[in-house]
Amino acid sequence: MTSLEELFPSEEQIPAGVRLPAYVEQREYLVGGELRMWGGDLNPVRSPVFVKTARGVEQKVIGATPLLTSQESLEALSAAVKAYDHGRGAWPSMRVAERIEHVERFLVAMRAQRTAVVNLLMWEIGKTQGDSEKEFDRTIDLIVETIRALKELDRTSSRFVQEQGIMAQIRRAPIGVALCMGPYNYPLNETFSTLFPALLMGNAVIFKPAKFGVLLIRPLLEAFRDCFPPGVINIIYGRGRETVGALMESGQVDLFAFIGTNKGASELKRMHPRPHRLKSVLGLDAKNPAIILDDADLDNTVKECITGTLSFNGQRCTALKVLLVHRKVVKPFLERFSAAVDKLKPGMPWTPGVALTPLPEPGKTDYLRGLVDDAVSKGAKVVNELGGKVNQSFFFPAVVYPVTRDMRLATEEQFGPVIPVMVFDEDEEAVRYVVESQFGQQLSLFGQDSARIGKFIDAFANQVGRINLNCQCQRGPDTFPFNGRKDSAEGTLSVADALRVFSIRTLVAAKTTKDNTTLVQSILTRRESDFLTTDFLF
Template structure:
């Protein structure tokens, strides 16, 4: 297909071209937000929500959301503070089994909204139908896995330990009020990987949806309201500069859970007047390299590199953002890569088999074009057919070669469908790139020489959070640790680790004496304490 035909046929020409199950009946004007167990109505200004989907070269207006001001955001924070009540509130003192029941109730209600959330994922951020369904289902699975992990953690904590004539019970307890903010590329899944652990461990939460993918939270507001005590979960909207800055500056936030850029995280953390009291769980920038060695299964390397660099148009923190390919195989690699890329189908998110979709961020196409122009100025070429062609919100992937350190794309996280390929002969070039990088989330090594691969594993083990051998970078499985070094992360998120990030171990201890044993036995028998318990959760 020629470039002109590719772009001309990409977008629907009218609403009638959109399959009926995926049409939006009318723009959604959302004025409600959740504070203190009540859906409040906002009568102030609204933020317009534009879809990456275009009709007649205009982005479709799909709705609007509240542009709350700082004072209103602070009412949500005050509700969370009251619900936590310095650790004495109903939620933080509730027995673990009862908190689990509340989360299970929410999950049941959430599953009822699958179709509504999936449709909005497609319309708001351009994620294709299959991946939108996968994001919803994976989020539900994550909640189930978190519940099971907490049950197991609580079972291990239900016994007493006797050490050096001291009897003690160690249990995990909440930290306080959490502020949870997720990214636009996984506005449901990655947000809930912090939100759910924060809640289930007994913290109260103020939740602000991502800058894009905002409307899709609306179908869940009533489920939040009905499933948790008042003030435990509060959902706000608006400009982060206006709302979140005020929340952090108040000093009342105890946990900052944020997935975004390291600059934004640093700026917000600096606003907190008591930084030593602030626990942070951060997923930040990444420039994950893929390293193709001269001895390699080239077909596998290409398949993994195409998927790793272009899934959801490369808009993933775990995407392969730069490829270092040995000179001996680079020509063959590019030929195979471009052939694989050419099989990826562009189109609207709901179309069957579509892999390449429009980009949700305003100005993103201009940014990517600027990266390509800068690379061309310094000696690179677009080496794939149709590469860097664009129309409106759609940008066809550009494979750039040969890329060198003079180019912006060598250093900047493009977060989009631009694939820089760097030829190398000396492996030290690649090693130094990783050592000198400001980021340290993941990398991928593609090779079959055990000596070379083993050496690189040892070199990079202290540089990144995950090393993938003959596989793309990725987050899952969710039971594996997800973290990073340098400017890429703070804290570890996984089903198990997140429970620990949002809690702290507390010990109750006493001398192992008859009077103390009798006292503790009375407390347990009469259920006088929610903390001291030998209950076993099935």
């Protein structure tokens, strides 16, 4: 195993294939179809990677991005409003096939930037090379699958229905101006999972990248500019409170797609002067538990819980954030699990076989240490040998046991490599933990007794959005619904659901009379309407 003291490389030790070009001072931002140049202050982009120098270990600063103000964000809003033009703009009025052609041109341009984006994912957020490549490729696949789902939706919508003497065609239409904001842990995939459905359904979009993983959008700016009509997609940078706050206060944002904390989402939604006009789809906090019964297959359970708790250092909303283990198996589980954690390989994102990497959030190691110290002060212990060891931005995963309800780790989402383990004796204790939690995204259930598992399923079906049997929590496949209850989400995302989220059903209806039938047939055969049509996509 790499010594934590020797974790960070010198410049000479960084492989040539993953080295970034010189310091990137980005001043471009996209508004109204043009790349504008920002002459004001910049926000430095600090990598979680530190580098050995003659002066000691220093944090790598890889570039800077524009610190725009409310003025620039409102100019982006004006461009989006103009492009949408009350639903009469070229983009919302465009046939579905034409919008798909624009997105397919973007995909071609995006594929050409794979290496640049993957390298920036590694350097900006510390994601391993394999996971960075997977995120890029999965994002491409997601957009392709979204196009396929839109074609299917278009085919379904092309038919007419007749009910009670009324004939109608029901199609989906755009809603207006969408504000899309993604998370730093999946700054490409989860952001694009809302951005492209919004675009494909005919909305105009303002996109603000996450607080980390910002520079990686730069290689795609020209593609966004060249592949979409002016104002259809606008990309801004800066501090959210100033830029996004101004957008919400304007009352001209119709759709709000946000993946982050429930506190942040609530604050932004409260700024909108007409909340009844704001449609929101939100992916928020989670404290997903794994419930490990006394008859669980421990080999499989340990394997799934290692991945579930520590994939990308536990920085996933779908990560397992607390393990509830039956007292009868807590000792053998902890022995196997702790040993498996200590065998994980730490290193730089590009290191072959690396499992643990530095954390991108400033002050994160201090925050995690505070959670561990709180638990230890109340009777818990760090049970794995290397747990909690720190080197600059790196925090070795800490397995903490026994965690009790009075500890912060029992309820607070750590979003990082600290694994709280709680013990239970009666099944109702585990059920009560889930019921009383403020979060309700997912949970994992490990056990083999079908009758017992069935009772747990019934107890949890109205508590969380997804119950995973003998496997970790996860979002995919992208065709599955992704949602949550309580403070964990608002709305549902999946390839098909996202298209519905960013649109509204609109119908053309008429009484089934001879004259009306002739009228509708004339419109259809002469192709006199882009909306009322029986044409469909293959």
